[in-house]
Amino acid sequence: MRHQREIAxxxxxxxxxxxxxxxxxxxxxxxxxxxxxxxxxxxxxxRVADRLHASALEHPALVDAMLWWSLILHPNTWRVAAVLLAIWLARRRETVLVWWVVATMAAGGVLGGVLKLLFGRHRPDLLDPVARATGYSFPSGHALNAALGAAVFLLVLLPRTAGRTKRAALVVAAVVLPLITAYARVALGVHWTSDVLAGMLLGVAVPAVTVAVFQGRRVRVESGGVHIR
Incomplete structure (x- = not known):
């Protein structure tokens, strides 16, 4: 039973x-x-970049809000939060999940960095930029890590959350936070729409892959036909 809880x-x-x-x-x-x-x-x-950039120029307060959002939900914020989650799981002696959280966040971060170097796509070059960012553009690191972190927290916390309202709030947060992050990166003119869309897809795909790997390994290790929730 303990092993089932660990990988739940x-x-x-x-x-x-x-x-x-x-x-x-x-x-x-x-x-x-x-x-x-x-x-x-x-x-x-x-077309999307031009439209959102025009809107950003007309709403400087929105630009400030998006800059703060990007700073607060920086990829490193998600990594620190994941470390804290892993520590919490370790204190609960849920060792398999600790390794899953660490491996998933590390895999997503490394993969995103490698892909940026492989594609070498340049960021938007706007005439009157409202923000600047360094490095290559594809895929968006902010969008990838927001989706990755949100998926990790959702998968770990949802089975441990009681009550429909709390569970619904957790799901909504896991969806809304990456979407706002993705919008902000495009509206600030530091990413293309395809950058953030690819980042979010990859950010959710990585946990899906690691869940399949970890749970598949558990099925093989334990005696046949174990039902894993």
Missing amino acids: LGVRTTQAAGLAVALLVPFGMIAALVAARAGALHDLDM
């Missing part, structure tokens, strides 16, 4: 594997279009 992520192995495939396919399509420098994708990115 609310997702079965087959479900996690299916979700991973469902997310990685559109991510791969976007990545292929970015690598090919597809004109249709570039035109779409430009």
